[in-house]
Amino acid sequence: MIVFLHAVSLTFALSVLWILLSGYLDHALLLYLGAVSVVLCVVISWRMGLLDREGHPVELVFRGLLYWPWLGKEIVLANIDVAKAIIGWGGAAPDPTMFDVRASQKTAVGLVTYANSITLTPGTVTVAAEGDRLTIHALTSGAVEGLAGGEMDRRVRWFEGTRISDGRIPEGGA
Amino acid sequence: MIELVLDAVTALFLLAGCILLLIGGFGLLRLPDAFARLHAAGMIDTLGLALILVGLMFQAGLTLVTVKLGLIAVFVLYTSPVVSHALARAALAGGFRPGARHVVLPDPSSPKSLPSGSGEGRAP
Amino acid sequence: MFAAATAALLVVMGCALLRALLGPTVYDRILAMNSFGTLTVLMIAVLGFLSGRPEFLDIALVYALINFIGTIAVCKYVMFTDLGSPTRGPEWDDI
Amino acid sequence: MILLTDVILMLFMVATAIALVFVRNLFAVIMLSGIFSLTASLLYLLMDAVDVAFTEAAVGAGIATVLGLATLGIIGVQDEKPQQRSSLGSFVVVLITGIVLIQAANDMPAFGDPDAPIHRHVAPRYIEQSGEEVGVPNIVTSVLASYRGFDTMGEVMVVFTAACGVLVLMGRTRKPDDYPEEDYREDIDPREGSSDFVPKDDDESVRS
Numbered sequence: 001m002i003v004f005l006h007a008v009s010l011t012f013a014l015s016v017l018w019i020l021l022s023g024y025l026d027h028a029l030l031l032y033l034g035a036v037s038v039v040l041c042v043v044i045s046w047r048m049g050l051l052d053r054e055g056h057p058v059e060l061v062f063r064g065l066l067y068w069p070w071l072g073k074e075i076v077l078a079n080i081d082v083a084k085a086i087i088g089w090g091g092a093a094p095d096p097t098m099f100d101v102r103a104s105q106k107t108a109v110g111l112v113t114y115a116n117s118i119t120l121t122p123g124t125v126t127v128a129a130e131g132d133r134l135t136i137h138a139l140t141s142g143a144v145e146g147l148a149g150g151e152m153d154r155r156v157r158w159f160e161g162t163r164i165s166d167g168r169i170p171e172g173g174a
Numbered sequence: 175m176i177e178l179v180l181d182a183v184t185a186l187f188l189l190a191g192c193i194l195l196l197i198g199g200f201g202l203l204r205l206p207d208a209f210a211r212l213h214a215a216g217m218i219d220t221l222g223l224a225l226i227l228v229g230l231m232f233q234a235g236l237t238l239v240t241v242k243l244g245l246i247a248v249f250v251l252y253t254s255p256v257v258s259h260a261l262a263r264a265a266l267a268g269g270f271r272p273g274a275r276h277v278v279l280p281d282p283s284s285p286k287s288l289p290s291g292s293g294e295g296r297a298p
Numbered sequence: 299m300f301a302a303a304t305a306a307l308l309v310v311m312g313c314a315l316l317r318a319l320l321g322p323t324v325y326d327r328i329l330a331m332n333s334f335g336t337l338t339v340l341m342i343a344v345l346g347f348l349s350g351r352p353e354f355l356d357i358a359l360v361y362a363l364i365n366f367i368g369t370i371a372v373c374k375y376v377m378f379t380d381l382g383s384p385t386r387g388p389e390w391d392d393i
Numbered sequence: 394m395i396l397l398t399d400v401i402l403m404l405f406m407v408a409t410a411i412a413l414v415f416v417r418n419l420f421a422v423i424m425l426s427g428i429f430s431l432t433a434s435l436l437y438l439l440m441d442a443v444d445v446a447f448t449e450a451a452v453g454a455g456i457a458t459v460l461g462l463a464t465l466g467i468i469g470v471q472d473e474k475p476q477q478r479s480s481l482g483s484f485v486v487v488l489i490t491g492i493v494l495i496q497a498a499n500d501m502p503a504f505g506d507p508d509a510p511i512h513r514h515v516a517p518r519y520i521e522q523s524g525e526e527v528g529v530p531n532i533v534t535s536v537l538a539s540y541r542g543f544d545t546m547g548e549v550m551v552v553f554t555a556a557c558g559v560l561v562l563m564g565r566t567r568k569p570d571d572y573p574e575e576d577y578r579e580d581i582d583p584r585e586g587s588s589d590f591v592p593k594d595d596d597e598s599v600r601s
Binding site for chain 1: 194198200241251263266274275
Binding site: 301348349368 | 420428450
């Protein structure tokens with residue numbers, strides 16, 4: 001009953017969000033209204049079929065705790081790179097290029113994570129994603145080299161986990 | 175004493191964030207076309223925003239304000255790549271061609287063989 | 299400290315506004331508006347601390363989400379020139 | 394510093410407004426009015442009108458932009474060139490109205506004045522007793538939802554009617570050949586009670 005698990009996790013997340021945003025723990029009326037809102041949201045998501053593992057990948061959180069700090073480090077480095085290119089520090093200059101990379105992820109969540117991680121690091125933007133081929137627009141040559149190294153691709157592949165078989169992307173679909 | 179340290183840390187983060195934001199804003203004006211400016215906007219959306227929010231978090235201490243600042247950062251960090259991608263895609267679909275060289279990476283399946291420079295196999 | 303951050307934010311907002319005024323393409327304007335939105339979120343946060351009442355952050359939260367929806371709607375409009383029908387033809391998926 | 398921020402934000406608004414007058418591309422107009430709304434919401438925030446700023450950000454910058462785009466989907470992007478005729482008369486009317494408004498604003502109590510008439514009538518009761526009488530921590534909420542409940546209900550009805558009207562108008566964007574009237578009706582059988590509004594697969598003309 002995987003849907004039930006996702007419903008529980010969504011209920012938990014929404015309740016925590018409500019309490020954090022309202023800040024009133026001892027106010028019966030507000031807690032009651034919050035409970036009604038949460039239940040309504042969960043029921044509507046259930047009816048709309050949003051409670052699948054693509055929309056709400058609970059089981060990836062723990063791997064994410066290791067992946068996101070690495071992504072944060074990459075974002076910091078990429079920001080410095082782009083900032084240098086913009087102000088022309090040390091002869092750096094913007095050098096826009098377009099190129100393709102192949103994404104080796106097997107699940108839709110993994111592919112989306114990879115494409116969004118590429119976009120999130122400044123200097124590279126995923127312009128198009130067709131099948132497993134991502135078209136990238138890069139601002140600096142450093143960004144091109146960083147992506148061509150394939151480190152992010154490997155890490156996202158680890159992040160998605162390979163044991164999950166649903167949501168496969170057809171191989172070589174371009 | 176601890177107040178002073180927190181103030182100093184906040185000032186440091188805010189200073190770094192403001193410098194990044196200013197460079198990003200400068201990039202919005204200076205870079206040649208919309209695709210290149212996407213990267214400058216990306217700087218504002220990622221590290222500039224994160225640094226300033228983290229700086230404010232040190233000032234807020236362990237309160238709900240910190241949680242809200244964190245939520246803002248998480249929301250923006252989740253949505254900003256989607257926006258950038260949608261914008262780039264819409265621009266490409268609308269027939270806007272970026273002024274960029276096209277580069278073919280050597281072989282995507284064996285990423286070990288890196289190009290030492292960026293200009294490998296350039297196409298017009 | 300917060301005053302300096304406010305000043306820097308105002309300058310960057312001016313840059314984004316200038317980009318929105320100058321154009322030249324539609325995409326520059328969308329990008330400028332999106333950046334302006336992010337800067338507004340930051341401005342709300344910093345102003346809350348500047349005036350000593352950081353409880354106003356809820357509106358920054360709302361705005362962070364509204365900005366996303368607005369920009370996606372804009373990009374969808376630019377791609378399909380219509381918000382009603384999901385796709386124009388078989389070659390483009392829904393964004 | 395707050396005053397300086399006020400002034401600069403107002404300058405942004407003036408620049409945006411002037412650009413709005415001269416730009417002929419309606420898409421750019423929508424983008425600029427979004428920026429205008431954002432600046433306005435910041436100004437409301439600086440004036441401590443948080444609820445107004447909230448509404449301005451959500452409605453002015455969010456929903457109005459989307460509705461404007463939906464309208465563009467119907468009418469196209471390019472505005473017509475205005476006829477070149479003298480608009481001196483309108484300018485004089487605008488000028489006089491502006492002078493009258495500024496004159497009227499001088500008679501109003503100062504911003505934040507505790508002795509202003511509006512702060513002496515019912516506001517003290519709202520501030521002191523709304524917590525016990527209504528039981529909601531937010532005073533603005535208790536005023537809107539309880540003290541002025543009937544008023545708010547009327548407003549909500551007006552807004553709902555307006556939203557329905559807008560949605561009916563927006564529903565006209567579908568091309569007639571995309572959804573043939575007869576086929577479309579047959580696809581949805583209200584007695585089935587399903588939430589499936591997607592046309593059936595055998596109807597290929599819908600998807601083309």
